[in-house]
Amino acid sequence: MKINYRKISILVLIVIAIISCQKDDSIPEYNSFSDALATSGDERIQRGDFASFADLSKGVTNRAWTIPESASIINLDGRDPSQVELIQVQFDEPGQFEVNLKDEFINSAVVLDTTFNVTVLDYVQTNFDVISVDSSFYEETPTQITMYEGGTITFQDISLGSPNRRKWTFQGGDPSSAGGISIEDDDDVSTISVTYPSTGTYDVELISWRQYPEGAADTLRLHNYVNVTENLEPPTIMSIIEDAEGVIDLKYNLPLQSSNDLTNHFEVLVDGSSVGVQNVSLDPNDNKIVKIIPLVNPNILSTATISYNGNGDLARTNGVLVPAFSNEVVTLHSIANPDIYGFEDGGIGWENPTAWDWDNQGTITYVSDNSATGQYSMKMEATTNNRCRAFSNTSGSLFDLDSEKSYTIEFKVWIDTNYTDTNIFPEVFKSGQWAGEGFWTSVASLPRGEWVTVNKEAVKIWSPAVSGQYFFSFRFQKIGIIYIDDIKIYEVN
Numbered sequence: 235m236k237i238n239y240r241k242i243s244i245l246v247l248i249v250i251a252i253i254s255c256q257k258d259d260s261i262p263e264y265n266s267f268s269d270a271l272a273t274s275g276d277e278r279i280q281r282g283d284f285a286s287f288a289d290l291s292k293g294v295t296n297r298a299w300t301i302p303e304s305a306s307i308i309n310l311d312g313r314d315p316s317q318v319e320l321i322q323v324q325f326d327e328p329g330q331f332e333v334n335l336k337d338e339f340i341n342s343a344v345v346l347d348t349t350f351n352v353t354v355l356d357y358v359q360t361n362f363d364v365i366s367v368d369s370s371f372y373e374e375t376p377t378q379i380t381m382y383e384g385g386t387i388t389f390q391d392i393s394l395g396s397p398n399r400r401k402w403t404f405q406g407g408d409p410s411s412a413g414g415i416s417i418e419d420d421d422d423v424s425t426i427s428v429t430y431p432s433t434g435t436y437d438v439e440l441i442s443w444r445q446y447p448e449g450a451a452d453t454l455r456l457h458n459y460v461n462v463t464e465n466l467e468p469p470t471i472m473s474i475i476e477d478a479e480g481v482i483d484l485k486y487n488l489p490l491q492s493s494n495d496l497t498n499h500f501e502v503l504v505d506g507s508s509v510g511v512q513n514v515s516l517d518p519n520d521n522k523i524v525k526i527i528p529l530v531n532p533n534i535l536s537t538a539t540i541s542y543n544g545n546g547d548l549a550r551t552n553g554v555l556v557p558a559f560s561n562e563v564v565t566l567h568s569i570a571n572p573d574i575y576g577f578e579d580g581g582i583g584w585e586n587p588t589a590w591d592w593d594n595q596g597t598i599t600y601v602s603d604n605s606a607t608g609q610y611s612m613k614m615e616a617t618t619n620n621r622c623r624a625f626s627n628t629s630g631s632l633f634d635l636d637s638e639k640s641y642t643i644e645f646k647v648w649i650d651t652n653y654t655d656t657n658i659f660p661e662v663f664k665s666g667q668w669a670g671e672g673f674w675t676s677v678a679s680l681p682r683g684e685w686v687t688v689n690k691e692a693v694k695i696w697s698p699a700v701s702g703q704y705f706f707s708f709r710f711q712k713i714g715i716i717y718i719d720d721i722k723i724y725e726v727n
Contacts, residue, residue: 270346358395382465406436480531596622653714
């Protein structure tokens with residue numbers, strides 16, 4: 235049996251410290267003094283290990299330790315448990331257990347009946363499960379997953395023994411490894427998705443262990459578990475997204491190749507009109523992405539689509555041609571995060587810093603019963619004629635503006651019939667400043683009880699004095715209710 239002297243030493247030091255705190259002249263004779271005190275060591279241990287329990291009481295006439303049937307006291311040395319003040323209890327089965335101590339004293343008024351709870355964890359036994367396989371073709375058996383190249387497998391650590399550390403190794407996968415850093419980081423990869431871009435047969439390995447209470451590492455390595463075969467199907471479009479520079483990234487699920495000019499084979503429409511294509515090329519850093527530069531950079535208020543006639547030499551690296559497609563919608567770049575400024579994050583990006591609470595006397599909520607689009611909108615309610623103000627001044631809500639460019643805003647508003655103010659005051663603030671750029675909006679003539687789109691381009695185009703990070707505010711100052719949704723700021727050429 236392995237004796238953990240460190241654990242014993244720690245508990246002994248605790249006992250000595252408690253006793254030494256009593257002054258010598260304050261400790262009466264045994265037959266005239268009764269005091270009840272008990273303590274324990276580890277409350278979480280591994281199966282096969284022991285926990286220590288100490289009875290520090292004075293004036294004890296009878297002591298009774300009660301332990302689980304599956305446990306044993308390992309330091310009796312021939313003594314009766316009632317004569318032992320410090321017991322070491324070994325637990326050989328995992329689970330939740332109790333150790334009880336009852337003492338009787340010279341002074342019958344003193345009572346000690348205490349129960350210690352102990353969690354016994356099993357040995358770490360590494361295991362993982364496959365949650366899903368994302369591939370147009372796959373077959374799964376207990377010993378192997380066969381799928382097309384470019385497929386993704388989601389693994390989950392289901393190891394026994396409550397491990398809090400893990401290290402994955404994915405031969406041929408992306409990522410090729412994960413974990414083994416810290417408890418917090420390892421927890422983030424208890425479930426992980428891995429893409430296999432190239433054909434081959436690959437091992438998967440998981441090492442799991444427990445940092446506290448210490449549990450020895452266990453390794454599971456499945457040889458040739460992932461079998462990636464050639465995919466003879468044409469590639470699939472994964473996304474079409476415009477970046478901040480107006481370049482459209484057409485992303486496929488598989489690597490591509492091309493040796494000729496593709497410009498004349500693509501068409502970009504903005505609001506239904508062809509705008510021409512300046513250049514088409516494969517991304518040198520990721521050959522699953524086709525980068526398309528249109529002659530016109532559409533703003534967030536436009537609708538853009540892209541088409542490919544299929545007559546170019548764009549193909550997978552195995553020669554399978556990319557098929558033609560028509561009028562696929564482009565997700566246009568938004569300066570301000572559309573989830574935050576469309577409130578689809580449930581308002582998280584609009585949680586006010588405490589330092590700004592003084593400037594809002596109203597109630598700001600994020601509701602799902604009245605939205606212009608999506609699920610959520612922001613409800614602003616003032617019950618007195620005082621300022622009602624909402625800010626998006628959190629780190630994730632900031633957006634970048636350039637002093638050499640011009641901007642305006644658009645938002646949707648729903649005005650309740652009880653709204654008594656004559657305007658709404660949207661503002662754009664530079665982070666760290668208390669003064670913003672206002673886009674004052676009269677609402678006297680706007681309809682009540684329905685969503686209305688307000689666009690400020692015709693009345694105000696603004697260039698910030700300083701480039702940097704900015705955020706939005708909305709306010710009004712009289713009794714009433716309004717809802718705000720789909721806030722946009724965009725560049726005006």
